[in-house]
Amino acid sequence: MFIADLETPAIVVDLDVMERNISRMAEYCRSHNLRLRPHTKSHKIPELAKRQLDQSANGITVAKIGEAEVMLEAGITDMLIAYPIVGTGKAEKLADLATRADVSVSLDSVAVAEAISEAAKKRDARVGILVEMDVGFHRCGVTNEEEVLAVARAVADLPGLEFKGLMFFPGHLQVPEKERAELRAGVNDFLGASLAKLEDAGLRVDVVSGGSTPTAREGHLFTGVNEIRPGMYIFNDRNMVSVGVASIEDCALSVITTVVSTSVPGRAIVDAGSKTLSSDTHQVTAGKGFGMVKNDPDAEVERLSEEHGNLNIARSPRAYRVGERLEIIPNHVCTTVNMHNRIYGVRGERVETVWEVSGRGKVQ
Amino acid sequence: MFIADLETPAIVVDLDVMERNISRMAEYCRSHNLRLRPHTKSHKIPELAKRQLDQSANGITVAKIGEAEVMLEAGITDMLIAYPIVGTGKAEKLADLATRADVSVSLDSVAVAEAISEAAKKRDARVGILVEMDVGFHRCGVTNEEEVLAVARAVADLPGLEFKGLMFFPGHLQVPEKERAELRAGVNDFLGASLAKLEDAGLRVDVVSGGSTPTAREGHLFTGVNEIRPGMYIFNDRNMVSVGVASIEDCALSVITTVVSTSVPGRAIVDAGSKTLSSDTHQVTAGKGFGMVKNDPDAEVERLSEEHGNLNIARSPRAYRVGERLEIIPNHVCTTVNMHNRIYGVRGERVETVWEVSGRGKVQ
Structure with a gap:
């Protein structure tokens, strides 16, 4: 079949370009010793997630439990759900998932952590937790290093949870390069202060999970970041x-x-x-x-x-x-x-x- | 099950309100002797289309052949596809549909009419045609009464097609009432001139299909309009x-x-x-x-x-x-x-x- 045979409207993906995009990002991460955890919300297609994993991605990111389930069915077992899981039904599904896969989630409040802990405890599951920081996009995330420490401590003490580290989404850096560089300084200040706080408290930080596509190749310029979560890079777009x-x-x-x-x-x-x-x-x-x-x-x-x-x-x-x-x-x-x-x-x-x-x- | 049991996000429809919305529009159309052909793009659910038909709607409107097929499978056989069907594959599917249901489409060019005629002829099907007018929204539609007549004449002469009348979408009237009233005058001028042209040419006009929800209950104020195609009224929204x-x-x-x-x-x-x-x-x-x-x-x-x-x-x-x-x-x-x-x-x-x-x- 040829493109001309497709009824319109239809989405087509140029495989040569996509493969180049996947390889380049993998290469960047290798050269800077960053873990790559592509956000699969951009495609929601297990076959594409696998192509990303084949090119040395270390796991994937998803936005929802339902997406995680689809990926798990396809055999993918290392996942971050980069979204606060709220609600008893969802916490239970998350705990179920955690008995079958290596699952982490992000959150920014003790209340959310407690509910997940409750569900995990019942199933003898272990859910990894990244504390989400608001580095300037003003969506989710704790807003200062005291709160980072408070939530991290609570997580570390709750059964069924494993405090793994920090996560942030620098959505306000989806701007041209010069502006990005200026905004990065503020992000780094917050990261540095939080990491120092956690170190003082003796809390081990395995993961500092950073930017999406606009800042992906600047991942190495963020203080402490050892993982990035770009999604759009597989296809790219006008933005x-x-x-x-x-x-x-x-x-x-x-x-x-x-x-x-x-x-x-x-x-x-x-x-x-x-x-x-x-x-x-x-x-x-x-x-x-x-x-x-x-x-x-x-x-x-x-x-x-x-x-x-x-x-x-x-x-x-x-x-x-x-x-x-x-x-x-x-x-x-x-x-x-x-x-x-x-x-x-x-x-x-x-x-x-x-x-x-x-x-x-x-x-x- | 109760609303509280639904996982979020979830769309809920208050049935009492929806039923009242359906009845009111049906009542308005009865009282003004207008045919009602609800646009089902707002829900895409056959059961809801049937509820609208039960309340004296005369048929339905859809936006795509695929939507028409879903509605036909559910037993609905009177449909207007309010969209220019372009492409050989689509014209053939349309002709297939027309052998099984009473189907009309809107169009604004002789080229589109010829392609549909070609496909209809092959299947011995008959596709109803409404000539679309641009009454001010500047999307699809011929822009003056000479073009209305030219396309209508061509349609009337083409095998497999039946010229049924005129259609317009007054999208620019999705504004508060006072502005709507002012803009309506221009629409009526164009409608009046077109209907006169067609009458002079001896072309019979069965259908003049007018507004969507914002102008639906003003349907009787548009020159010659005998059918309306509101969609959103079943639910309504912030707009x-x-x-x-x-x-x-x-x-x-x-x-x-x-x-x-x-x-x-x-x-x-x-x-x-x-x-x-x-x-x-x-x-x-x-x-x-x-x-x-x-x-x-x-x-x-x-x-x-x-x-x-x-x-x-x-x-x-x-x-x-x-x-x-x-x-x-x-x-x-x-x-x-x-x-x-x-x-x-x-x-x-x-x-x-x-x-x-x-x-x-x-x-x-």
């Missing part, structure tokens, strides 16, 4: 190009779409809307555009309806005709893949593989 | 409340979510992010907020990560604690439902029904 951590040639994933209408002057309407690309805005150019039309930088994916991509082609030098196909690089691959039940691996014009996005749509 | 066509009490659908972190001052983090709510922005208040927290108007769903809803609670008078559950009314129900594999129908605190979102994730 990653904009913050300068990937080039367009590094974007493995695109959406193949068909022009369905050119009736309105200055517009081309394609069959990829928000239910195909997701409504995630561009994080750099003040939210402008919902993707990048390959080979026509002058076409803007200006608006999305659910099934219509509304391209402003007023500034484009070329004509668009109904029935022709375009390739769009999405703003954010993670939410785009999440819209689809299957995606296609291609080499040249040939479709080599079909993957089911089997971790998609999990509630918990 | 519909903001344009004044629903009250909060009319919002049947909400997302049940759990607070997973309150570590960062002024913030509560919940387990409903963009992969649960969708990233669709609020269409009225300059995109502010990704949903409405029920019972706390001072909490703002300020940012979404994939699995984290980041609530700004700095202005809220109440405290939030990890483990408690909140209800969020989404900005846009259609894209929220599309994130889920199943949703729950509830009455009071009791879960009465589980529906599979079986039309979700269709490629074509």
